[in-house]
Amino acid sequence: MPQLTYLEAISDALRQEMRRDPTVFLLGEDIGVYGGAFKVTKGFLAEFGPARVLDTPVSEAAIIGAAIGAALNGLRPVVEMQYMDFVTNGFNQLVNVAATIAYRWSIPVPIVVRGPAGGGVGAGPFHSRNPEAWFAHTPGLKVVYPAFPADARGLLISAIRDPNPVVFLEHKGLYRKLRQELPEEAEPIPLGHAQCVRRGTDLTVIAYGSAVHIGLQAAERLADEGIDVEVLDVRTLIPLDEAALLESVRRTNRVLIVHEANLTCGFGAEIAARIAEKAFSFLDAPVVRIAAADVPTPFAPPLEQAVLPSVEQVLRAARQLVRF
Numbered sequence: 001m002p003q004l005t006y007l008e009a010i011s012d013a014l015r016q017e018m019r020r021d022p023t024v025f026l027l028g029e030d031i032g033v034y035g036g037a038f039k040v041t042k043g044f045l046a047e048f049g050p051a052r053v054l055d056t057p058v059s060e061a062a063i064i065g066a067a068i069g070a071a072l073n074g075l076r077p078v079v080e081m082q083y084m085d086f087v088t089n090g091f092n093q094l095v096n097v098a099a100t101i102a103y104r105w106s107i108p109v110p111i112v113v114r115g116p117a118g119g120g121v122g123a124g125p126f127h128s129r130n131p132e133a134w135f136a137h138t139p140g141l142k143v144v145y146p147a148f149p150a151d152a153r154g155l156l157i158s159a160i161r162d163p164n165p166v167v168f169l170e171h172k173g174l175y176r177k178l179r180q181e182l183p184e185e186a187e188p189i190p191l192g193h194a195q196c197v198r199r200g201t202d203l204t205v206i207a208y209g210s211a212v213h214i215g216l217q218a219a220e221r222l223a224d225e226g227i228d229v230e231v232l233d234v235r236t237l238i239p240l241d242e243a244a245l246l247e248s249v250r251r252t253n254r255v256l257i258v259h260e261a262n263l264t265c266g267f268g269a270e271i272a273a274r275i276a277e278k279a280f281s282f283l284d285a286p287v288v289r290i291a292a293a294d295v296p297t298p299f300a301p302p303l304e305q306a307v308l309p310s311v312e313q314v315l316r317a318a319r320q321l322v323r324f
Helices: 006-018 044-047 060-072 085-100 101-104 132-136 148-162 211-223 244-251 265-276 301-307 310-324
Strands: 003-005 024-028 053-055 076-080 111-116 140-145 166-171 178-181 195-198 203-205 229-233 237-239 255-262 288-292
Touching: 003 006, 003 148, 006 024, 006 044, 006 288, 006 310, 024 060, 044 060, 044 101, 053 203, 060 076, 060 101, 060 195, 076 148, 085 111, 085 132, 111 148, 132 140, 132 166, 132 237, 132 265, 140 148, 148 166, 166 265, 195 211, 203 211, 203 244, 203 310, 211 255, 211 310, 229 237, 244 255, 244 265, 255 265, 255 310, 265 288, 288 310
Parallel strands: 024 053, 024 076, 076 111, 111 166, 140 166, 203 229, 203 255, 255 288
Antiparallel strands: 003 178, 140 237, 195 229
16 A cells, blocks of 8 residues: 555545546646645646646635635535635635525535645744634534544545535645555545544543644653553544544543644634533543644744644643643
């Protein structure tokens, strides 16, 4: 089986779906001739032609608006945001239009808005945002944030086939950092299912995106101290696999939520609230969240690392929880 990076897995999902379904097409800034800012679509123009790989003007509102129109006419557009930060320029089209059409007109809007999110690469405050909570708060949108190449490929296939608008976030720091052996033929992974990536008995770390790997690194170090940590990868924020979260917490009785987005009103707050409401009697300690500080992401690498969640923060919080 070939080994694919996180980026290659995303590219492979796009290519396989475009070969399978002629209604799937791509649009975004510099995705054709240049192959995308991160080269996700390198070579796509030569294979699929300019009618299915569209270089667009630098206008996120126009890009998402055009995708909505195409979806209403029977196509399945996949939009690339050059950086997910720039989705703010298309916010109205995505939140007010795409998310509500099925409720207003009973017409599906099968679009995917995908692109690089997250920090840790010294890209500064304009290219490092994790905007998932905005869209998780919007009825009518599905929100996906994979942590592994296999999940990125399988979940993206499901997102493209889904009749609803899907926001698909890809952590840019994982693009070339991870490799997994994957079969040549990709299978869809259903949306709405969390995955336990490490079994444990003393504490559950709930995470998604890059934070899953922070949790796994911390779990390995804590194992040397006799602390057995379970790591649960949410994968799909909306729809949320609440049953998997509650089942894990009821088994370990302690929970630590980790994500890279800012702490205040981050999606971890929603997870914490559901656990408090539905598994309170199983908890032996308070629900704790670790996230980025409530500041714009600094450009200087030492400052950026000070703002983002870290393995050391997880270690300290986990030790306190098991002693509580």
